[in-house]
Each structure stands twice: as C-alpha cells, then as structure tokens.
Amino acid sequence: MKHGDFNEEPASSVNWQVFRELTPYLWEYRGRVFLSLLFLVAAKGAILVIPFLLKYLVDSLDISKGADIAAAGLVALVVAFGLARFSSVLFGELRDTIFGRVTERAMRRIGLQVFRHIHALDLDFHLNRQTGGLARDIERGVTGISFLMRFFVFNIAPTIFEITMVVGILLWNYGLNYALVTLAAVTAYGVFSVRATEWRTQFVREANEADSSSNTRAIDSLMNFETVKYFTNEEFEARRYDHELEKWEVARRKNRLSVFTLNGGQALIIAVAQTTMIGMAAFQVRGGVISIGDFVLINQFMIQLFMPLGFLGFIYREIKGSMANIERMFDLLAVKTQIEDKPGAPDLQVERGSIQFDNVSFGYRPDRQILKGVSFEVPPGQKVAVVGASGAGKSTLVKLLFRFYDASGGAVRIDGQDVRDVTQHSLRAAIGIVPQDTVLFNDTIFENVRYGRPEAGDDEVWEAIRLAHLENFIGRLPSGGDTVVGERGLKLSGGEKQRVAIARALLKQPPILVFDEATSSLDSKSERAILAAIREIATGHTSLVIAHRLSTVVDADSIVVLDQGEVVEQGRHAELLAHDGRYAELWQIQQAEGQAPALESLTMALADPGTGGTA
Ligand SMILES: Nc1ncnc2c1ncn2[C@@H]1O[C@H](COP(=O)(O)OP(=O)(O)OP(=O)(O)O)[C@@H](O)[C@H]1O
Numbered sequence: 001m002k003h004g005d006f007n008e009e010p011a012s013s014v015n016w017q018v019f020r021e022l023t024p025y026l027w028e029y030r031g032r033v034f035l036s037l038l039f040l041v042a043a044k045g046a047i048l049v050i051p052f053l054l055k056y057l058v059d060s061l062d063i064s065k066g067a068d069i070a071a072a073g074l075v076a077l078v079v080a081f082g083l084a085r086f087s088s089v090l091f092g093e094l095r096d097t098i099f100g101r102v103t104e105r106a107m108r109r110i111g112l113q114v115f116r117h118i119h120a121l122d123l124d125f126h127l128n129r130q131t132g133g134l135a136r137d138i139e140r141g142v143t144g145i146s147f148l149m150r151f152f153v154f155n156i157a158p159t160i161f162e163i164t165m166v167v168g169i170l171l172w173n174y175g176l177n178y179a180l181v182t183l184a185a186v187t188a189y190g191v192f193s194v195r196a197t198e199w200r201t202q203f204v205r206e207a208n209e210a211d212s213s214s215n216t217r218a219i220d221s222l223m224n225f226e227t228v229k230y231f232t233n234e235e236f237e238a239r240r241y242d243h244e245l246e247k248w249e250v251a252r253r254k255n256r257l258s259v260f261t262l263n264g265g266q267a268l269i270i271a272v273a274q275t276t277m278i279g280m281a282a283f284q285v286r287g288g289v290i291s292i293g294d295f296v297l298i299n300q301f302m303i304q305l306f307m308p309l310g311f312l313g314f315i316y317r318e319i320k321g322s323m324a325n326i327e328r329m330f331d332l333l334a335v336k337t338q339i340e341d342k343p344g345a346p347d348l349q350v351e352r353g354s355i356q357f358d359n360v361s362f363g364y365r366p367d368r369q370i371l372k373g374v375s376f377e378v379p380p381g382q383k384v385a386v387v388g389a390s391g392a393g394k395s396t397l398v399k400l401l402f403r404f405y406d407a408s409g410g411a412v413r414i415d416g417q418d419v420r421d422v423t424q425h426s427l428r429a430a431i432g433i434v435p436q437d438t439v440l441f442n443d444t445i446f447e448n449v450r451y452g453r454p455e456a457g458d459d460e461v462w463e464a465i466r467l468a469h470l471e472n473f474i475g476r477l478p479s480g481g482d483t484v485v486g487e488r489g490l491k492l493s494g495g496e497k498q499r500v501a502i503a504r505a506l507l508k509q510p511p512i513l514v515f516d517e518a519t520s521s522l523d524s525k526s527e528r529a530i531l532a533a534i535r536e537i538a539t540g541h542t543s544l545v546i547a548h549r550l551s552t553v554v555d556a557d558s559i560v561v562l563d564q565g566e567v568v569e570q571g572r573h574a575e576l577l578a579h580d581g582r583y584a585e586l587w588q589i590q591q592a593e594g595q596a597p598a599l600e601s602l603t604m605a606l607a608d609p610g611t612g613g614t615a
C-alpha cells in the first residue's frame with residue numbers, strides 16, 4: 001500500500017485476519033488464558049444449574065401435587081441456589097481479572113509496534129501525515145484490539161456452547177416444539193443481527209472519520225496558535241473546526257438511529273419467541289402435561305438463553321465497530337516505507353569520511369526536478385561549502401545524504417559506499433547535523449542537548465554546551481539548564497535553538513558534519529564566535545556547510561555554487577572571485593548589503609517555503 005491510499009475507504013467485510021494477528025498475544029499467556037477459560041466454564045456451569053434448582057424448589061413446594069419436603073432438604077436447595085447464583089458472578093469476575101493482564105500486554109505490544117512502525121516510515125509520509133487524526137486512529141485501534149480479544153475468547157464460542165446446551169436440554173426434557181421455537185428464534189435473531197450490523201457499519205466508519213478529521217483540525221489549529229493570533233483568525237478557525245464537528249454530529253446521529261433499529265428488531269424477535277414459549281408452557285401446565293416447576297424451568301432457561309443471545313448481538317455489533325476502529329490502524333501498519341535497507345545490507349564503514357555526489361538527479365515529485373546531475377566531492381577531513389539562492393536544492397542534498405529520499409539518478413557515496421547499500425542506522429549515526437530549522441523536544445535545555453547522544457555523561461553535555469557558546473545564555477536563566485523549552489522549542493529564540501542544535505551535533509561526535517545554515521539566526525558577533533568553535537571542531541572532520549551568507553564560508557576548502565539544481569561553479573573563494581562569475585556577483589551583492597544582514601535573513605525567510613512549519 002502506498003501513502004496515498006491511506007485515507008481511502010477500507011475493505012468492508014469483517015477482517016478475520018485481525019484474529020490471526022491476535023493469536024500470538026494469546027499464546028504468550030496461554031496459562032492465563034486457559035485458567036480464565038476454566039473460570040468461564042465454571043461460571044456457565046453454575047448458570048445452567050440454576051433453572052433446575054428452581055424447578056425442584058417449586059415442585060417440592062407444590063402442595064397440590066402432595067409435596068412434603070423436609071426443612072433440611074429445603075434449606076439445602078435454597079443454599080445451593082444462592083451458591084450457584086453467587087459463584088456464577090464470582091467466576092465471571094475471576095475470569096475477567098485473570099484475563100485483564102493478557103489484554104493489557106497485547107495493548108502495550110501493539111501500541112509499541114505501531115509507534116515503531118510510524119517512526120520507520122519515510123519523511124514523505126510524515127510530511128503528509130495529519131497528526132491529530134493519526135493519534136485518534138491509533139487510540140481507537142488499540143482499544144478496539146483489547147475489546148476484540150476479550151470477546152474472541154469469552155463470548156463467541158461460550159455463548160454458542162450455552163445455546164446448544166439449552167436447546168439440547170429443552171429437546172431432551174420437553175420435546176421437539178420448544179427446541180424448534182428456540183432454534184427458529186436464534187436463527188431469525190442471528191440473520192437479522194448480521195444484516196443490520198453490516199448495514200450500519202458505514203455509519204460507524206463515517207463517525208470515526210469525522211472524529212479523526214475534527215481532531216486533525218483542532219491539533220493543526222492549536223499548533224499554529226501564534227499564526228492564528230497574528231492574523232486574528234480565531235473566528236475563522238472556530239468555524240472550520242465547527243464545520244468538522246458538525247459532520248461528526250450528523251454521523252453520530254445516524255449511528256444512534258441505526259443502533260435503535262438494530263436493538264428494536266432484536267428485542268422484537270426475542271419478545272415473540274418468549275411469548276410463544278410461555279404460551280406453550282402455560283397450556284401444557286393447564287393440561288397437566290408438565291409441572292409448575294417445569295414451567296419455571298422453561299421460563300428461566302429462556303431468560304438465560306436470550307440474555308446471552310442479546311449479548312451475542314451486542315458483541316457482533318461491537319466487533320464490527322471495533323473492526324471499523326481497528327482497520328485504520330491496520331491500514332497504517334500496512335503502509336510501506338519507500339526507503340528500506342536492502343536485505344542483508346552491511347553497516348557503513350567510515351574510514352576517512354569522504355562524501356561524493358555523483359551526477360545526482362532528484363525530484364520530490366516526478367513532475368518537478370529539483371537536482372539535475374549534481375556532482376561534487378568532499379574529500380576526507382575537508383570543508384566544502386554549498387551556496388546558492390533559496391530553493392536551489394541545498395537542503396535537498398542533505399536529505400539525500402541522510403537517505404530520507406533516494407536519488408532518481410546517480411549516487412551519493414560515503415567513502416565509496418553508496419548510501420542505498422548500507423543500513424540507514426549506520427549511515428545516520430555517522431553524520432552529525434545542525435539543521436536549518438531546529439525543532440526541540442518539550443524538555444529541558446540540558447536534556448535537549450543530551451539528545452545528541454543519550455548515553456553521554458553530564459560532563460560531556462556541559463562541554464558541548466560550552467563549545468556551542470550556550471553557557472552564558474544558560475547562566476542568565478533562573479532555572480539554568482533545567483529550563484523547559486516549550487513545545488517544539490518555541491520558548492527559545494531562533495539563535496538559541498540553533499546553538500542547542502550545534503551542541504547536540506558536537507555531542508554526537510560523528511566523523512562527518514553537516515551544517516545547514518547553522519548560523520543563519522545569529523547576530524554577527526555570536527556568529528563569529530560560533531564559527532570559530534565550529535572551525536575548531538570541524539578540523540579533522542569532513543564537513544559540508546550550507547550557507548546563504550558567503551562571508552561565513554570564505555575559508556572553505558572548496559565552494560560549490562548551486563543554481564536551480566545545477567552546479568554552476570566550483571572552487572576556492574579567491575578562485576571564484578577571480579573567475580568573476582555567479583559567485584563573484586553574489587559576493588558583490590552581499591558585500592553591499594553587508595550592513596543589513598537582518599534584512600537579508602528576513603527576505604530569505606519570506607522566500608523560503610521550507611521554514612513555514614510542516615505541522
Ligand atoms: N517535501 C517536499 N516536497 C516537494 N517539494 C519540496 C519538498 N521539500 C522541498 N521542496 C522543494 O524543493 C526545492 C528545493 O528545496 P531546498 O530545501 O533544497 O532548498 P534550499 O536550497 O535549501 O533553499 P533555502 O536556502 O531556502 O533553504 C524548493 O523549491 C522546495 O519547494
């Protein structure tokens with residue numbers, strides 16, 4: 001399945017495949033499952049005994065038949081009745097308690113599986129995802145799973161067993177008629193329930209979709225809180241949200257009406273059957289064919305039969321509902337990533353850390369080529385800069401290096417190994433990056449830096465903080481390094497975030513470093529300080545530096561000028577100036593603008609579609 005299919009209408013029939021997926025979880029706790037099944041049988045046994053006890057009680061009290069039971073016998077019957085009642089409930093509770101562990105473990109496993117799976121999906125999926133709706137789909141899916149497991153084990157088979165027993169007992173003791181009525185009722189009930197449930201599944205699905213999309217709206221709107229305020233669009237947002245809520249309301253209403261139809265029909269079938277049987281029994285008692293005790297027994301069996309039958313209808317309905325809930329989660333699990341490790345791919349072996357872009361072509365969409373045959377090399381231990389206008393494809397080069405996407409032509413190699421031939425894990429572990437837009441976790445500054453290498457000790461983290469010139473800033477904060485940065489790091493300034501990103505990359509200590517506009521949000525003074533630090537650290541490392549501001553890369557071993565996805569010039573700063581081409585032109589413009597770098601970054605920000613926030 002491809003990404004695009006994810007939002008399409010899922011298959012309509014019951015997906016029995018789901019049950020197969022559940023089996024391993026049940027097997028893992030087979031002891032518990034078995035024990036709870038024992039309790040289930042015990043509970044059912046106790047329930048089946050009750051009508052007989054009632055019958056004996058009634059018959060032993062029926063003085064017209066010359067009954068004459070001893071007090072002790074009566075007490076024994078009454079106590080047995082009480083015990084049977086209590087144990088049927090007790091065993092049921094024990095069954096649930098013991099089984100709870102099984103479902104919880106399964107929920108945990110599946111939750112984790114989905115989480116891992118989503119993380120394994122490629123960037124393209126994540127750029128297209130709708131976080132709010134996705135979260136809801138998963139939530140419903142996991143709850144649906146636990147529901148299915150419980151009912152799979154406890155209700156379907158046992159209820160069928162119970163119905164068979166009751167029909168058997170009626171047939172054995174009271175002849176064909178009762179059994180026939182019972183069978184007819186059960187059949188009618190079953191057929192009606194299945195039909196009606198199939199019919200109403202569409203409404204469940206509609207309600208789910210409306211629920212997910214209204215949640216998507218809400219989350220997206222809240223994530224863009226600032227933008228909403230800047231443009232005073234609260235009313236607009238509320239209207240859009242309400243529009244989604246309205247769809248949800250309509251879907252729920254249809255859903256509710258369909259439940260009414262279903263339950264009403266089921267109740268009618270049960271009522272007709274019960275009335276018929278009571279009528280039959282009453283006339284038989286009157287004719288002296290059966291005793292009053294038998295009448296009570298038949299009545300009691302009917303109650304006990306139709307209760308689980310009603311339950312079975314409820315279960316079927318819920319199973320269908322759960323299926324509808326789960327199917328979106330399973331659709332999600334079926335989404336394949338476009339970027340996969342080749343079978344048996346080896347780890348990347350970095351010796352000296354050279355990077356080679358060899359005639360690389362790439363487009364995010366087939367109808368728009370972004371890179372057109374880009375070739376250049378970053379020799380081991382050297383620093384190569386890529387410069388060029390906004391949208392030229394600079395950050396795209398980085399995405400290909402990290403293998404977030406695969407090139408459509410040519411190859412990206414590290415020490416001669418094609419990035420497509422090695423494991424993604426080893427590839428990414430070998431590269432440290434300071435990205436163009438740094439997004440932080442809603443955690444402390446200190447922990448955000450440690451994220452570069454989670455097992456790093458406090459000393460190492462402080463060292464990285466010092467090297468990234470974060471120390472002064474942290475010193476000024478009332479809570480220091482323990483300051484929480486807010487969702488996506490919004491409580492930090494752009495420059496502060498960038499320094500956290502630099503500290504992170506430094507802590508990771510990879511052989512290859514990539515800086516994508518690493519200092520673009522810094523003022524000239526901090527920039528100079530950090531550039532010095534970067535230079536210090538980058539010595540001995542292979543580094544790829546992307547920059548708008550040419551002044552930051554004059555010392556590079558080589559500068560690649562990228563224009564509309566093509567390398568137009570390459571050389572050292574002095575060579576390129578002497579060449580008097582594109583680079584020289586850019587240099588002159590920037591020298592003239594030199595006094596107003598803030599204005600420059602503003603125009604860049606406005607022109608850059610990438611910084612708009614993909615959430
Ligand atoms: N996920 C995507 N899907 C489709 N198009 C994309 C995607 N990401 C980037 N692009 C497009 O690819 C082009 C190159 O983007 P890229 O981010 O590489 O530019 P850049 O050179 O880094 O620009 P800047 O200097 O502004 O950061 C842009 O025109 C952009 O709109």
Ligand SMILES: [Mg+2]
Nearest residue numbers: 394395436610
């Ligand atoms: Mg970029």
